[in-house]
Amino acid sequence: MGKIEQYEISDGKLKRKRDFCPECGPGVFLAEHNNRSSCGKCGYTKMKE
Numbered sequence: 001m002g003k004i005e006q007y008e009i010s011d012g013k014l015k016r017k018r019d020f021c022p023e024c025g026p027g028v029f030l031a032e033h034n035n036r037s038s039c040g041k042c043g044y045t046k047m048k049e
Contacts, residue, residue: 006018006029016029018030018031018032018037019037021039021041021042021044022044023039023042023044024039024041024042024044028041028042030044030046034048035047035048036048
């Protein structure tokens with residue numbers, strides 16, 4: 001998924017569709033899976049409930 005596809009425009013403002021990695025910081029998005037969100041750069045994983 002390209003960077004342009006990770007944002008959407010609503011009410012004239014840009015909105016991120018995904019969260020940033022808390023370890024890597026702004027600019028590195030978390031990948032969305034069925035049961036978790038993970039970072040491809042550092043390996044951070046957050047399980048969904």
